[in-house]
Each structure stands twice: as C-alpha cells, then as structure tokens.
Amino acid sequence: MASFETDGAGPYDAGPTGTGPTDTGLLAPDPREDAVLATLHSRLAAGAEFAGLLDVAYTVIDSPVGRLILAATDAGLVRVAFECEGVDTVLQDLSTRISPRILEAPERLARPAAQLGEYFDGTRRSFDLDLDLRLTAGYRRTVVQTLQKIGYGHTSTYAGIAALTGNPGAVRAVGTACGRNPLPLVIPCHRVLRSDGTTGGYRGGPAAKKILLDLEAAA
Amino acid sequence: MKPFEQIVREHGPAVLRVCRAVVGPDQAEDAWSETFLAALGAYPDLPEGANVQAWLVTIAKRKAVDQHRSAARNPVPVDEIPEPVRAPQADTDGLWSALKTLPVRQREALAYHHLAGLPYAEVARLLGGSEAACRRSAADGIKKLRTLYEEDRHGIL
Numbered sequence: 001m002a003s004f005e006t007d008g009a010g011p012y013d014a015g016p017t018g019t020g021p022t023d024t025g026l027l028a029p030d031p032r033e034d035a036v037l038a039t040l041h042s043r044l045a046a047g048a049e050f051a052g053l054l055d056v057a058y059t060v061i062d063s064p065v066g067r068l069i070l071a072a073t074d075a076g077l078v079r080v081a082f083e084c085e086g087v088d089t090v091l092q093d094l095s096t097r098i099s100p101r102i103l104e105a106p107e108r109l110a111r112p113a114a115q116l117g118e119y120f121d122g123t124r125r126s127f128d129l130d131l132d133l134r135l136t137a138g139y140r141r142t143v144v145q146t147l148q149k150i151g152y153g154h155t156s157t158y159a160g161i162a163a164l165t166g167n168p169g170a171v172r173a174v175g176t177a178c179g180r181n182p183l184p185l186v187i188p189c190h191r192v193l194r195s196d197g198t199t200g201g202y203r204g205g206p207a208a209k210k211i212l213l214d215l216e217a218a219a
Numbered sequence: 220m221k222p223f224e225q226i227v228r229e230h231g232p233a234v235l236r237v238c239r240a241v242v243g244p245d246q247a248e249d250a251w252s253e254t255f256l257a258a259l260g261a262y263p264d265l266p267e268g269a270n271v272q273a274w275l276v277t278i279a280k281r282k283a284v285d286q287h288r289s290a291a292r293n294p295v296p297v298d299e300i301p302e303p304v305r306a307p308q309a310d311t312d313g314l315w316s317a318l319k320t321l322p323v324r325q326r327e328a329l330a331y332h333h334l335a336g337l338p339y340a341e342v343a344r345l346l347g348g349s350e351a352a353c354r355r356s357a358a359d360g361i362k363k364l365r366t367l368y369e370e371d372r373h374g375i376l
Contacts, residue, residue, distance in 0.1 A: 033232060033235065036235065036248065037231050037232060037235060039248075040231070040235070040248060040251055040252060040255075041227060041231070043252055044227065044252060044255050044256060044259070047252060047256050048256060048259055051256065051260070053256070053259050053260050054259075056222075058224075091222040091224065091225070092221070092222060094222065095220055095221065095222040095223075096220070099263065100220040100221065100222055100223055100262055100263055101223055101259055101262060101263065102222040102223055102224050103223060103224050103227070103259075104224055
C-alpha cells in the first residue's frame with residue numbers, strides 16, 4: 001500500500017497510478033491532471049460537507065512539535081495526533097472507530113488550527129473549541145476531563161490527578177489515560193509530571209513535552 | 220475499511236481518465252465529482268474485499284448515462300455556430316475529442332479495459348454482451364484511434 005502522508009508537493013505527487021494493462025501513450029499521466037485532481041478533491045470535500053456525508057474531516061498542520069493531524073466530526077474536534085503516530089495509522093484508526101467517510105477537508109479544522117497557532121505563538125492560554133470526546137470512555141474519560149482543570153503554565157502529577165478523580169490509587173490508570181488522550185495539546189496532558197519531578201512519557205515523545213512545558217514556563 | 224481519502228487518492232486519477240474518455244473532457248469533472256460523492260455515500264456498505272476500482276467505474280458509468288440523458292434532453296444553446304470539426308490535434312485534448320468520435324460502446328469498452336484496467340469479463344458485465352464482443356469493441360476503438368493519429372509521431376497511442 002502506498003503511503004499517502006502529505007509530505008512534499010501534495011497528495012497527488014506520487015506519479016502515475018499504473019492501473020491499465022498498457023500503461024503508455026493514451027494512459028500516460030497528463031501533467032495538468034494533478035492540478036485538476038486537487039481542485040476536484042476540494043470540490044468533493046465541500047460537496048460532502050454540504051450533503052452531510054463527511055463524518056470525519058482532517059488536516060495536517062505544522063507546529064514546533066512536528067506536524068499535527070487534526071480531525072473533527074460534526075460535533076467538534078475529535079483527535080489531535082502527532083506525526084510520529086503515523087498519518088496512515090491515525091486515519092485508519094479513525095476509519096475503524098468512527099467512520100470510513102473521511103476526507104482531507106481543512107475548512108472544518110480552520111478554528112482549531114488557528115487556535116493552536118496562537119497557542120504556539122504564546123498568545124493563547126486556553127482553547128475555545130467544541131470537543132468530541134467519543135474516543136475516550138469510562139475512567140479514562142474522567143481523567144481527560146479532569147486534565148482540563150490544570151491551568152496554563154501549571155503542572156500536576158499523575159498521583160495528583162488520581163486524587164482529583166477521587167481514586168487516589170489509580171496512578172497507573174491516570175498514566176494510561178494521559179498516554180491515550182485523544183486530544184493532546186488541547187486537553188493538556190503535557191502538564192502532568194511524575195511525582196519525582198521528572199517529565200514522564202508523552203504521546204508526542206518526551207522532547208515534545210519539554211518544548212510545551214518550556215513554552216508555557218516562558219510566557 | 221480504508222479511509223475514503225485513500226480511495227480518492229488511489230483511484231481518482233484512473234476514474235478521471237475514464238470519465239474523460241466516456242463523457243468527454245468538458246463534462247468529465249462533473250461526472251468525476253458525482254461519482255465520488257455517490258461513492259462516499261455508499262462506501263460504508265461496500266463489502267470487505269470488493270474490487271473498489273470496478274465499483275467506482277460502475278458508479279461512473281451510471282453517472283455518464285445520466286449525463287448523456289440530460290444532455291440529450293437539454294441541448295445547450297449557442298450564440299454562434301461552432302467551428303467545423305477539425306482533425307484532432309496531437310495533444311491530450313485532441314485525444315479526448317477523438318475518443319468522442321467513437322461509438323459509445325467502443326469508447327466505453329476501451330476506457331473500462333485500457334484506462335480503468337478492468338478485465339474483459341468485468342467490462343462485459345458493465346456493458347452487457349459477451350466478453351469477446353467487448354474485446355472486439357475495444358480493439359475496434361483502438362484501431363480507429365490509430366487511424367485518426369496516423370500522422371502522429373508523438374506516440375500518444
């Protein structure tokens with residue numbers, strides 16, 4: 001399976017899709033075809049949104065912690081993923097867990113993308129977005145909701161969050177819930193440290209966690 | 220199931236070429252859009268392991284039939300009499316125009332086999348008739364295109 005990660009010139013730069021048994025001449029790719037297909041893709045995404053057929057819209061944006069995949073249902077932002085998780089893997093997971101009706105449609109992600117940009121610029125301290133928490137349930141969802149209480153520039157510990165959920169023995173479960181947080185950055189699991197003061201793990205890698213903590217400490 | 224985005228990227232180019240061959244370059248983009256929008260709607264019900272390209276081409280064929288019908292019902296008015304038809308030029312626009320001069324059946328057989336890569340058994344299922352007849356239609360279509368391009372030295376075919 002060809003990877004369709006969007007590095008470089010765009011989704012249609014992968015060259016000819018040799019489908020025919022005689023892939024020459026008549027079948028040779030038209031150099032204008034890439035541009036036409038890009039336009040048609042945008043038109044399809046807009047038409048799908050209008051027809052209510054776009055169950056999951058996604059986009060990929062740049063950030064100081066690497067490229068981020070943002071995905072939204074019509075209820076709100078449903079997933080923020082780091083490039084290290086793999087674009088293909090993340091989309092396949094969304095397809096399985098939500099719906100295969102997924103298209104790259106940056107329009108639906110315009111607001112989250114803008115707010116994340118402001119966050120990384122240091123001009124935004126909290127997010128004002130509709131969030132769709134359907135990818136987390138049970139105790140993990142309780143943890144994820146509790147994480148939203150840790151203010152910008154502040155930190156807590158896994159034990160501290162466990163206590164806040166009224167379940168002080170659940171330190172390990174809090175760690176797992178943070179690691180599986182479907183909306184990192186927006187739901188600030190990076191503000192949870194280990195009780196010994198070390199940074200602890202992070203879905204986007206320990207280096208990303210340090211960048212975020214330094215960013216918030218400097219502001 | 221694969222994310223639909225991946226289906227568009229894998230099969231979008233081939234479906235566009237099929238649409239160009241079958242309905243002509245002017246209406247191809249509308250046919251492509253209608254095909255993929257309809258496909259998106261039906262996609263979650265597509266059985267696991269189905270031949271996605273054959274499925275898309277089937278939808279595209281239906282959309283092409285719709286377009287032929289609506290084009291026949293609503294002839295487009297023009298202010299000026301169009302220029303007389305000239306010999307096709309040796310570029311891809313000329314190629315798509317040349318395809319339009321073929322009988323529908325030849326054009327479709329050629330597109331579904333050579334552009335979409337469907338085996339003749341699948342083409343026969345789409346067009347009706349026997350596999351051998353579809354093979355002959357595609358061959359006749361290619362032969363006629365070669366005649367149109369006799370002078371061509373760019374190797375389009």
